[in-house]
Amino acid sequence: MKLTLDSKIKDVLNVPIARDVVFKLVESLPGTLSMSIIDNPVVRNIRLRALPKLSGGMASEELLLSLIDKFNLYAAETLPPDNQTAAKAWWKEGVCYQIYPRSFYDSNGDGIGDIKGVTEKLDYLSELGIDMIWLSPINASPNADNGYDISDYYAIMDDFGTMEDFDLLLNEAHKRSIKIIMDIVVNHTSDEHEWFKDALKSKKSPYRDYYIWGEGKDNNPPNNWTSIFSGPAWKRDEKSGEWYLHLFAEKQVDLNWENPKMRADIYRMMNWWADKGVDGFRLDVISFIAKAEGLPDGNPTVGELMGFTGVEHYAYTAKVHTFLKEMHREVFAKHDLMSVGETPGVGLEGGKLFIHEGRKELSTMFNFDHLETGGHTRFDDYNYDLDALKAYHIRWQTESGPSVWNSLYFENHDNIRVVSKVIKDKRFRLPLGKMLAVIQMTLRGTPFIYQGQELGAINNSFTSIDEFNDVESINLYHELKAKGDMSEEEILKKLNAGTRDHSRSPMQWDDSETAGFTSGTPWLKVNPDKQYCNVKTEIENPDSVLMFYKTIIRLRKRAPALIYGSFVPYKPKVHHYFAYYRVLDGASYFIEMNLSPKDMLSKKPDDAGVLILSNYSSTDELLKPYEARIYQCED
DSSP: OOOTTSHHHHHHHHHHHHHHHHHHHHHSSSSSHHHHHSSHHHHHOOOOGGHHHHHHSSSOOHHHHHHHHHHGGGGGOOOOOOSSSOOHHHHSSOOEEEEEEEHHHOOOSSSOOOHHHHHHHHHHHHHHOOEEEEEOOOOOOTTTTTTOOEEEEEEEEGGGOHHHHHHHHHHHHHHHOOOOEEEEEEEEEETTTTTHHHTTTTOOTTTGBBBEEEEEHHHBOOOOOTTTTBBBBBEETTTTEEEEEEEEETTTTEBBBBBHHHHHHHHHHHHHHHHHHHOOEETGGGGSSSTTTOOOOOOOOHHHHHTTTTTGGGGOOOOHHHHHHHHHHHHHHGGGEEEEEEEEOOOHHHHHHHBGGGGSSSSSSETTTTSSSSTTOOOOOOOHHHHHHHHHHHHHHHSSTTTTOOOEEEEEETTTOOOHHSSGGGGGHHHHHHHHHHHHSSSSEEEEEEETGGGGGOOOOOOSSGEEEEEHHHHHHHHHHHHHSSSSHHHHHHHHHHHHHHHHHHOOOOOTTTTSSSOOSSSSSSOOGGGGGHHHHTTTTTSSSHHHHHHHHHHHTTOHHHHEEEEEESSTTTTTTTEEEEETTTTTEEEEEEEESSSSOOOGGGGGGGGEEEESSSSOOOOOTOOOEEEOOOO
C-alpha cells in the first residue's frame, strides 16, 4: 500500500524500513518519548496529516512528504522466506580480530605500525583463538583520514611496507588457519587518486563522471548537505566552477555509483585482491554509496535531529541494494568470501534487506544502533546504559531469523573504549571487561574484537589539541573555537569524550615507555594505562581479562549451541539483569549477567545446570557487580 498524508501511523509502522526510521527519530528526540508510546493504539490511528499540528510544527508537512517518498521507494524490497536453521559458514564460526595497522606493532622503529609487525604477532593472535583478521586499510593513501582515503587500490601504503610484505602476511596467516579480511573504501577515493586527478583536468575527462559534481547556487554549494566531518559536504573546483561532493573530509571525494564503468573498475579491483588470496572484504560506509536522485536539499529538522543535514538522501537509499546485488554477482559469488558492510543509519528491518542470505548481498553488517544510548552522540560525556544494550540484543536475536546473521562488536577504530563508555570507576574494569566478552561469545553472530579490547583497555587522556590526530576531532575543535561559547577546557573535555584517537592509541604490549609498540617515537600518544594493562603483564596473570578471553573463545569453539543455537531470553523485563538460553540439538547453556555496579540476587532457574565459567573466583546467591555466569544445562 502506497503511503500518503491520509495514511495512519500504523500504516507507516507496517513498512519495515519506516519503523527503523521512526525508531531512530524517536530516540533522537529529547525527553522520555519511546516506541511504547508510538505503539499505543490511539497514537497508531492518528493520520499523518494531523502530525504538524500535534507536534507543534516539528513534524512539518514538508518533512512528512519527504519521509513518505523515501518509504514508498522501498515497496519493492522484500524478504525471501527464512531458512528453518542457520546455514553453516566459516565466517559464522570464527572469531575476528580488527587490527589498526598504524597502531598495532612497529617492526622497524619508525614509530608507525606496519604489515611486518602484524606478521610478527600472528602467534599471539593464534594463541588467543583468532580465526580472522580484519585489517583497516593498508592501501596507498595520503592519510587525510588515516588510510580511509585511498589513492591507489592496487598499492600498499609506504608507511606499512610493500606488497611483498603483504603477501608474506597472507601466507603466514593462512599457515595458522587465520583468514585475512581487507578493508575496502568504495564510497570515495582520495583526491590524489589518478581517477580524480584526471577528472580535474577537463569536464570531458573519461573519469569526470566517476565522481559526483554539481552546479553551485549564487556561489553556494549545490545543496545544503553537511559533511560528517563538519562544514559543507561540497568543495568548489576553481578551474571548472563546479562543486564535488565529499561526505567526509575534503580530500575524500565521493564516487558516482550510477556510472557502470566506475562500478566495473571497482569490481575488477576487488576480484584482483580475491584472486591474490584475501578471504573477504569489510566495506566502509557501504550504505552511503547510493545518493538520492537529483541530490535534493536535506530537511533541516532531520538534520538537526540526526546531526547531519541531507543524511536522509544518502545514508540509506533503496538503490544501494541494486548495487550490492551486482557486487555479489560480480565478486562475492565467484569466491568463498566473507563480506561485512559498515552500515551507519541502517536499523534492524533495513539490516535484514542487506544481509538476509536469500537476497544475496552481504554476509553480515556492522549495525550502529547500540553504539550510543538514545539521545546521545559519541562526543557526549555520559555513562552508557547497559539495559539499552540488552534491549538491542534481545531485539536482534529474537526478530532477525535464522537467515540473518549479524556481527557482535563493541569497539572499532571509530569508537572509544567500551569499558570507559560504561563506567568511570576503575574498580570494576576487570569484571566489566570480562562480562562484555561473555556477551560477544555467547550470542548469535560473528564476534569482532578490536585490538586491545581483549586486555580490557580504557580511554587515553589528551590534554592539548596538539596531541590529537583524528581529523574529525580536530575539525570539531576548530568549529567549537569559532563559535566562542566554550572554554578551551570544555572543548578538550568534549573531544576526550568521543575522539577516535582513544582506540587508535598504540597497542600495549608491555609497560615500557612506548608500551612495547615501537623502539622509536610513537605516532600517537601512548596511554599511561600501559603500566597496568598490557599483554606481557596479563599473559602472566591467570585472572586477567586477556586470559578470560582465551578461555571463553575456546568454550565458544567447542559449543556449537553458542554459535548456531536458538536464543531464548529469560526474565527480560528485570532491570540490570540479562539472561538467556542457547539451545541446539539437545545441548543447552544458560547465561546470566548483572549489568550494574551493585550486587543483585541471582535469578537462575532450577534447570540452569552446572556452572562452567564465571568472571569471579567465587559464586553464591549474589551476582556481584558486572558478574557473568555460564551454566551448561543437564540433559
